[in-house]
Amino acid sequence: MSADAPTSHRFPENARAALADETLQRSLASAKVGFRVRRSEAAARLPEFEILRDEARDIKNHVLAHLDLYLEAFETRVTERGGHVHWARDAAEARGAVLAICRAAGARTVTKGKSMISEEIGLNAFLEENGIEPVETDLGEYIIQLRHEAPSHIIAPAFHVPKAEVAATFRKHHTALDPARLLEQPRQLLEEARGVLRDRFLAADVGITGANFLIAETGATVIVTNEGNGDLTQTLPRVHIVVASLEKVVPTLEDASTILRVLARSATGQEFTSYTTFSTGPRRGEDLDGPHEFHVVLLDNGRSDLVGTELQDVLRCIRCGACMNHCPVFGVIGGHAYGWVYPGPIGAVLSPSLIGVEEAHHLPSASTFCGRCESVCPMRIPLPALMRHLREREFEKKIPPATQRWGLRIWAFLAKRPRLYRLATAVPLRLLGRLGRRSGRFRSLPMAGGWTSQRDLPAPQGPSFQSLWDRAGGRREKPV
Amino acid sequence: MTDARPNVALFVTCLVDLFRPAVGFAAAKLLEDAGCTVTVPRSQTCCGQPAYNSGDRADAAAIVRRTLPALEPFDHVVAPSGSCAAMLRLHWPALVADEPDYADRAAAVAARTWELTAFLTDVCGLDSVDAAYDGVAAYHDSCSGLRELGVREQPRRLLRGIAGLTVKDLGAPEECCGFGGLFAVKYPDISGRMVSDKADDIEASGADTLLAGDLGCLMNMAGRLKRRGSAIRVRHVAEVLAGATGAAPPIGEGES
Numbered sequence: 073m074s075a076d077a078p079t080s081h082r083f084p085e086n087a088r089a090a091l092a093d094e095t096l097q098r099s100l101a102s103a104k105v106g107f108r109v110r111r112s113e114a115a116a117r118l119p120e121f122e123i124l125r126d127e128a129r130d131i132k133n134h135v136l137a138h139l140d141l142y143l144e145a146f147e148t149r150v151t152e153r154g155g156h157v158h159w160a161r162d163a164a165e166a167r168g169a170v171l172a173i174c175r176a177a178g179a180r181t182v183t184k185g186k187s188m189i190s191e192e193i194g195l196n197a198f199l200e201e202n203g204i205e206p207v208e209t210d211l212g213e214y215i216i217q218l219r220h221e222a223p224s225h226i227i228a229p230a231f232h233v234p235k236a237e238v239a240a241t242f243r244k245h246h247t248a249l250d251p252a253r254l255l256e257q258p259r260q261l262l263e264e265a266r267g268v269l270r271d272r273f274l275a276a277d278v279g280i281t282g283a284n285f286l287i288a289e290t291g292a293t294v295i296v297t298n299e300g301n302g303d304l305t306q307t308l309p310r311v312h313i314v315v316a317s318l319e320k321v322v323p324t325l326e327d328a329s330t331i332l333r334v335l336a337r338s339a340t341g342q343e344f345t346s347y348t349t350f351s352t353g354p355r356r357g358e359d360l361d362g363p364h365e366f367h368v369v370l371l372d373n374g375r376s377d378l379v380g381t382e383l384q385d386v387l388r389c390i391r392c393g394a395c396m397n398h399c400p401v402f403g404v405i406g407g408h409a410y411g412w413v414y415p416g417p418i419g420a421v422l423s424p425s426l427i428g429v430e431e432a433h434h435l436p437s438a439s440t441f442c443g444r445c446e447s448v449c450p451m452r453i454p455l456p457a458l459m460r461h462l463r464e465r466e467f468e469k470k471i472p473p474a475t476q477r478w479g480l481r482i483w484a485f486l487a488k489r490p491r492l493y494r495l496a497t498a499v500p501l502r503l504l505g506r507l508g509r510r511s512g513r514f515r516s517l518p519m520a521g522g523w524t525s526q527r528d529l530p531a532p533q534g535p536s537f538q539s540l541w542d543r544a545g546g547r548r549e550k551p552v
Numbered sequence: 553m554t555d556a557r558p559n560v561a562l563f564v565t566c567l568v569d570l571f572r573p574a575v576g577f578a579a580a581k582l583l584e585d586a587g588c589t590v591t592v593p594r595s596q597t598c599c600g601q602p603a604y605n606s607g608d609r610a611d612a613a614a615i616v617r618r619t620l621p622a623l624e625p626f627d628h629v630v631a632p633s634g635s636c637a638a639m640l641r642l643h644w645p646a647l648v649a650d651e652p653d654y655a656d657r658a659a660a661v662a663a664r665t666w667e668l669t670a671f672l673t674d675v676c677g678l679d680s681v682d683a684a685y686d687g688v689a690a691y692h693d694s695c696s697g698l699r700e701l702g703v704r705e706q707p708r709r710l711l712r713g714i715a716g717l718t719v720k721d722l723g724a725p726e727e728c729c730g731f732g733g734l735f736a737v738k739y740p741d742i743s744g745r746m747v748s749d750k751a752d753d754i755e756a757s758g759a760d761t762l763l764a765g766d767l768g769c770l771m772n773m774a775g776r777l778k779r780r781g782s783a784i785r786v787r788h789v790a791e792v793l794a795g796a797t798g799a800a801p802p803i804g805e806g807e808s
């Protein structure tokens with residue numbers, strides 16, 4: 073399941089498999105167009121969208137400069153309202169905290185709203201190992217839970233599964249239902265999942281959700297969903313656990329509202345998601361519903377180490393998914409190829425910090441730096457610059473293969489010495505120019521297999537521009 | 553600097569220097585025609601992106617320090633590439649920001665550095681050029697020029713005045729072609745699929761010519777189009793603007 077060991081180190085193989093998977097390719101082709109069109113239309117409909125992006129960025133920058141302050145304030149408010157905050161340094165501590173709460177509640181089943189932090193800490197597998205059954209209630213998460221797959225996208229975890237396969241999965245698992253029933257329309261699939269999950273909601277002892285925001289001013293946690301499953305997850309069971317990473321905190325409700333205005337627009341192109349749910353502590357005396365216990369498990373998992381470093385900007389991320397929706401690499405390989413919980417540009421920047429540069433070294437390199445992610449990121453995270461920074465760390469650690477490093481060194485040695493560079497390139501150039509003159513290109517060339525495996529290499533004209541410029545008597549700088 | 557003609561240093565770029573001098577000559581002609589005096593400084597090899605984007609910051613910075621003095625004496629530095637112009641404009645200052653001897657100088661050169669078509673229109677005030685080309689061209693916006701420098705309208709404005717030429721947009725004009733410098737050889741399968749999708753888009757546009765402002769992307773797309781036997785002619789936009797298509801066959805095509 074999603075708690076499986078990362079396979080990011082096998083990124084090239086994963087990518088090859090994804091490229092050969094025709095079902096996946098069809099899902100990718102349609103998902104990417106839809107997401108992109110909807111986001112750009114939503115942005116165009118809101119004249120102040122670009123200004124809101126600046127404000128959203130500034131809010132998070134301010135929070136990150138005073139993270140300890142706001143986290144303490146948040147904890148104080150939660151406690152005042154009768155809730156509990158559990159600080160977790162790493163995944164193991166977070167899992168442990170969740171399990172302890174479940175045990176104390178005598179839980180057999182827990183329902184779950186969509187939570188990337190739960191994926192990050194591998195919560196489902198851990199609960200199962202400990203005899204507690206987790207039930208995902210977000211439709212996408214439910215589908216992949218039945219299929220024992222990891223999410224392939226942070227907001228559309230099952231987008232890689234076509235409708236027909238969802239139907240087949242449901243038929244396989246929902247054996248109590250009429251085998252002759254129709255399962256063709258998305259509506260029918262949704263209704264069936266709802267029906268099955270209704271009983272699970274009622275039976276659950278604990279509900280676990282993530283959080284899109286933690287509001288320091290009020291101690292509220294906020295989730296945004298489109299299915300309403302999150303509400304049932306957190307109001308029906310006796311105990312509600314929120315698992316969230318610490319950079320989710322914002323100072324005020326006002327700040328959360330500002331960021332909410334860019335979140336859904338960037339993610340799905342909606343003005344707002346169908347549900348925006350605030351949870352503020354356990355049920356109070358006069359309340360008609362709500363959990364009796366309210367817990368927040370606050371996960372660090374290496375994030376506080378990023379504060380004050382070149383990578384700090386990544387902590388502004390609100391997990392909208394826009395960067396992957398617009399990424400040309402994600403667009404042809406999908407999410408699983410990245411080999412861990414967070415795919416796409418955000419994963420390329422975040423994963424090396426969470427699972428190590430050695431494991432994740434391919435991810436920041438597998439980008440053309442086309443810059444489209446940064447151009448759509450609502451929080452204006454300079455994703456390509458952060459990937460480049462990670463490449464620098466890898467280079468320092470000598471992680472790229474020796475042939476690559478040496479090739480680069482030799483090239484750089486020459487590039488720093490124009491005269492030598494000209495000498496060194498002249499002969500091969502002329503040779504290639506002559507060999508390629510007739511056809512204008514090469515189908516293969518020694519040492520150029522990476523290029524020619526995919527495309528012809530256009531032949532050089534022959535002499536370099538610099539030499540032809542001299543020959544033509546072109547103007548040179550005055551000798552110093 | 554009594555000369556009223558702006559003194560322009562042509563930053564040729566390593567790919568044009570090595571693979572396609574015709575683009576360099578076309579750029580020089582366009583600049584001269586626009587009223588500039590064009591010099592090609594000898595001490596230039598590459599803008600340093602291969603090192604910079606591979607994480608080799610030290611070598612990239614060394615290339616900046618080495619090349620900067622050759623470009624400083626000029627009113628403007630112009631490159632027939634959005635990617636290399638963006639490297640000089642945005643990344644050179646960052647690379648030497650902590651070096652007192654170079655920081656201000658790099659920033660000064662950066663502020664005077666331009667992508668070719670942006671320079672011709674935005675600085676020289678050119679609206680059209682005097683050239684003819686018979687064909688229907690799809691224009692590919694290379695990513696760095698588009699997103700780092702905002703080059704989109706400038707080449708199209710100049711192409712509009714070319715006799716005989718119709719310019720079309722691609723279906724997915726903002727999509728990367730999959731070049732990405734060393735990315736194309738480090739992750740060939742992914743790059744191959746990206747350029748294949750791009751080639752589909754180009755062919756679907758009905759164009760008989762593909763134009764762009766960056767030789768790296770052009771070599772990538774031409775290489776894929778030729779591999780699948782396409783007859784689409786691929787050229788750097790400068791060649792067409794300068795009316796210099798006679799200087800070399802289209803990219804990836806032979807003389808015979």
Ligand code: SF4
Pocket residue numbers: 338388389390391392393394395396417418445448449450451452453
């Ligand atoms: S990096 Fe930006 S675009 Fe990507 S998920 Fe985070 S907030 Fe959204």
